[in-house]
Amino acid sequence: MTTIEDTNTSQQRSKAGNMTMMNMVGALNLAMDDALRTDDSVVLLGQDIGQDEGVFRVTADLLARYGKDRVIDTPLAEGAIIGGAVGLAIYGMKPVAEMQFSGFAYQAFHQVEQHVSRFHNRTRGRYPMSMVIRMPYGGGIRAVEHHSESREAYYAHTPGLHMVMPSSPRNARALLLESIRCPDPVIFYEPKAVYRSFKEEVPEEPETMPIGKARIAREGSDISLIAWGAMVRPALEAAEDLQNSDRVSVEVVDLLSVSPMDTQTIVHSVAKTGRAAVVQEGPRNCGIGAEVIARIVEHGLMHLEAPIKRIGGYDVQFPYFARERAFLPSAERIANGLREVIAFE
Amino acid sequence: MTTMRDMTPYVVGRAVPIDPGASGQDGSSRAGCSVDSSWAVTMLRIRHFELKINELFARGEVRGTAHLCVGQEAVPTGVCAALRSDDYVSATHRGHGAAIAKGLSLYGMFSEILGRRDGYGAGRGGSQHIACMEKGFLGTNGISGGGLPVSVGAALSSKRLGLGRVAVAFFGDGVANQGAFHEALNMAGIWRLPIVFVCENNLYAMSAPVSSFVAGGSIARRAESYGMRHDSIDGNDVGQVFEASRRFVDLARSGEGPGLLECLTYRQLGHSKSDKRAYRTREEEAAWLKRDPIARERRRLDGAGIMPAADFDAMESRVVAEVASEAERALACQAADVSTLYDHVVPEAAAKTCGGITCPS
Ligand SMILES: Cc1ncc(C[n+]2csc(CCOP(=O)(O)OP(=O)(O)O)c2C)c(N)n1
Ligand SMILES: Cc1ncc(C[n+]2csc(CCOP(=O)(O)OP(=O)(O)O)c2C)c(N)n1
Ligand SMILES: [Mg+2]
Numbered sequence: 034m035t036t037i038e039d040t041n042t043s044q045q046r047s048k049a050g051n052m053t054m055m056n057m058v059g060a061l062n063l064a065m066d067d068a069l070r071t072d073d074s075v076v077l078l079g080q081d082i083g084q085d086e087g088v089f090r091v092t093a094d095l096l097a098r099y100g101k102d103r104v105i106d107t108p109l110a111e112g113a114i115i116g117g118a119v120g121l122a123i124y125g126m127k128p129v130a131e132m133q134f135s136g137f138a139y140q141a142f143h144q145v146e147q148h149v150s151r152f153h154n155r156t157r158g159r160y161p162m163s164m165v166i167r168m169p170y171g172g173g174i175r176a177v178e179h180h181s182e183s184r185e186a187y188y189a190h191t192p193g194l195h196m197v198m199p200s201s202p203r204n205a206r207a208l209l210l211e212s213i214r215c216p217d218p219v220i221f222y223e224p225k226a227v228y229r230s231f232k233e234e235v236p237e238e239p240e241t242m243p244i245g246k247a248r249i250a251r252e253g254s255d256i257s258l259i260a261w262g263a264m265v266r267p268a269l270e271a272a273e274d275l276q277n278s279d280r281v282s283v284e285v286v287d288l289l290s291v292s293p294m295d296t297q298t299i300v301h302s303v304a305k306t307g308r309a310a311v312v313q314e315g316p317r318n319c320g321i322g323a324e325v326i327a328r329i330v331e332h333g334l335m336h337l338e339a340p341i342k343r344i345g346g347y348d349v350q351f352p353y354f355a356r357e358r359a360f361l362p363s364a365e366r367i368a369n370g371l372r373e374v375i376a377f378e
Numbered sequence: 379m380t381t382m383r384d385m386t387p388y389v390v391g392r393a394v395p396i397d398p399g400a401s402g403q404d405g406s407s408r409a410g411c412s413v414d415s416s417w418a419v420t421m422l423r424i425r426h427f428e429l430k431i432n433e434l435f436a437r438g439e440v441r442g443t444a445h446l447c448v449g450q451e452a453v454p455t456g457v458c459a460a461l462r463s464d465d466y467v468s469a470t471h472r473g474h475g476a477a478i479a480k481g482l483s484l485y486g487m488f489s490e491i492l493g494r495r496d497g498y499g500a501g502r503g504g505s506q507h508i509a510c511m512e513k514g515f516l517g518t519n520g521i522s523g524g525g526l527p528v529s530v531g532a533a534l535s536s537k538r539l540g541l542g543r544v545a546v547a548f549f550g551d552g553v554a555n556q557g558a559f560h561e562a563l564n565m566a567g568i569w570r571l572p573i574v575f576v577c578e579n580n581l582y583a584m585s586a587p588v589s590s591f592v593a594g595g596s597i598a599r600r601a602e603s604y605g606m607r608h609d610s611i612d613g614n615d616v617g618q619v620f621e622a623s624r625r626f627v628d629l630a631r632s633g634e635g636p637g638l639l640e641c642l643t644y645r646q647l648g649h650s651k652s653d654k655r656a657y658r659t660r661e662e663e664a665a666w667l668k669r670d671p672i673a674r675e676r677r678r679l680d681g682a683g684i685m686p687a688a689d690f691d692a693m694e695s696r697v698v699a700e701v702a703s704e705a706e707r708a709l710a711c712q713a714a715d716v717s718t719l720y721d722h723v724v725p726e727a728a729a730k731t732c733g734g735i736t737c738p739s
Binding site: 080081083084085106108109110112113136137140174175176177178179180347348349350352353354355356359360 | 440441442443492493499501502503504505506507520521522523552553555556557558583584585586591592656657713714716719720723
């Protein structure tokens with residue numbers, strides 16, 4: 034087993050063995066397959082995850098491979114799914130629960146907030162609540178309100194939870210496997226816009242990645258752009274545009290975990306560039322972007338040469354399909370935001 | 379003839395006897411209904427609306443997804459025929475039928491689903507967020523079970539304000555397993571509210587069959603725990619749906635408390651736009667196609683000498699034409715305006731000026 038940390042691109046192939054091109058759906062499926070195969074205590078629970086293979090087919094073939102005692106179709110009852118996962122976790126099982134859309138997880142929010150996040154503390158560390166709650170989040174499929182929103186801030190605001198948001202097939206696989214192995218509860222927010230949007234080489238051998246560690250998705254020297262989840266792709270595009278059109282070198286920091294947040298990597302980048310912008314898909318008010326900026330200000334104010342820019346969703350309900358693009362930060366909107374920060378003297 | 383019991387291993391709930399003297403108080407909205415073709419028209423409008431939505435998806439005019447109620451038209455039609463126009467209805471994610479039966483316009487609904495300005499939500503909500511309070515329509519709902527507690531509140535307000543209005547909360551069989559269902563029924567039970575919970579039991583919640591996902595074997599009988607009358611009927615027979623609804627609605631209106639009416643039906647299409655339907659057999663689907671509620675009403679009207687089949691077919695053609703022209707009108711309507719995205723969001727002013735950003739363009 035390897036961790037992405039010990040590999041860099043040139044060594045990946047030899048260290049990680051065979052690589053397969055796959056999209057994020059395939060990569061997440063692979064991580065669950067790894068976990069089910071190697072750890073008998075892992076069980077999947079959710080609505081329509083068995084024969085139906087989940088709304089987005091992320092649990093494809095797992096029922097056939099592992100049987101209905103380990104890939105459990107539940108009734109339509111999010112609260113009891115997550116509450117049930119708490120009970121399973123207490124007695125040594127490792128539940129991986131699926132919510133069909135992040136917008137339906139509010140039906141289980143009471144269990145997450147009142148029990149999942151607190152059992153570790155309540156039992157003075159003896160019952161750490163090893164579970165993963167997976168859910169697709171965000172826009173990109175032109176679906177209605179609850180089916181398109183990004184509300185990671187609710188979870189990041191809750192002490193006792195990890196909040197992980199992968200951005201590509203390879204890191205999704207590594208982070209999901211790590212999340213399942215993690216002794217603490219992880220909310221695993223899957224960017225549905227990325228599910229099938231591109232493929233990447235993923236090692237066949239199980240691979241993990243530490244939770245709480247950001248990654249430099251692109252090196253640069255003039256400005257730091259902090260992004261996570263589905264926003265990483267347009268952020269990279271914007272960085273490329275600025276390089277080509279304005280000769281501005283943008284460093285893109287991909288948070289991967291929004292909680293715990295890797296303050297060091299963020300501040301280190303800002304110390305190098307002196308300027309920063311944050312892009313978030315969710316509404317801007319009290320979002321993760323505000324937390325990123327607070328950390329930069331607390332730990333790196335003296336490095337700043339310009340005010341930090343927030344580029345993001347708006348404080349409105351997610352608009353229906355024809356207006357989805359107006360809501361979602363595009364590479365162009367991000368590039369314009371970056372230009373403002375660069376122009377500041 | 380096949381009976382409901384042959385169609386499904388699911389147990390049909392036994393009706394709790396209700397006071398027959400209490401029904402038939404209000405005749406305003408139903409006079410003549412059973413002897414004319416008005417139910418058939420409503421069902422046809424729903425059917426062809428849904429088929430048009432399907433076509434608009436195929437043509438790429440709509441994106442995302444939609445949940446169509448083809449095969450289930452008799453339920454909202456029969457239920458709403460028993461309501462006054464000022465009564466309240468909350469519907470599900472599969473709620474276009476309820477909206478049409480409650481009197482919403484095809485144009486407004488097409489516009490909403492197409493993301494146009496003239497939609498009921500100005501084209502910003504889509505299929506699962508169509509609401510029109512002026513018509514007593516509390517909305518289709520993207521959240522399974524979301525409408526039930528809201529309807530309880532609507533019924534409570536009617537009682538407190540002395541309006542004499544009844545609330546109907548449609549819900550799917552899957553929702554009988556949600557916490558909100560039980561909370562709502564209990565409140566309605568203890569306060570004896572004027573509400574009827576109508577279960578559109580189409581035997582599956584996505585891939586989950588009621589036969590193995592509903593403990594106790596009956597959704598209707600769950601009402602007993604909440605001290606509520608209940609019945610389980612053939613939801614593909616619009617006349618039966620109307621008669622049962624009228625009993626329940628009249629009792630609720632006359633202060634006799636809430637009820638739960640379970641209508642057994644079948645969705646002829648997939649759950650949503652992508653569904654391989656691996657959880658049910660093609661034989662089962664074929665058997666239910668024979669119980670199509672519209673074909674049955676067509677036969678009934680013909681047999682009873684109310685409307686010959688040829689006239690029915692001509693009427694259907696008129697409905698098809700109406701649906702097509704309303705869809706075309708909606709397609710010609712302007713798309714929802716992004717500059718209005720901040721309208722009607724609380725706190726509006728704060729949202730608009732937050733951090734000095736302006737509306738997207
Ligand atoms: C979700 C929630 N709502 C409200 C409360 C406040 N509360 C504490 S005890 C209680 C009454 C509980 O009554 P019962 O279940 O009969 O238990 P008893 O107190 O009679 O032992 C309430 C409302 C709570 N603890 N949790
Ligand atoms: C709280 C919540 N969980 C899950 C979903 C996803 N979902 C949409 S429809 C559906 C099945 C509903 O089944 P049922 O109530 O029987 O209605 P039907 O689709 O059969 O009309 C599910 C699980 C949702 N919309 N809301
Ligand atoms: Mg159903």
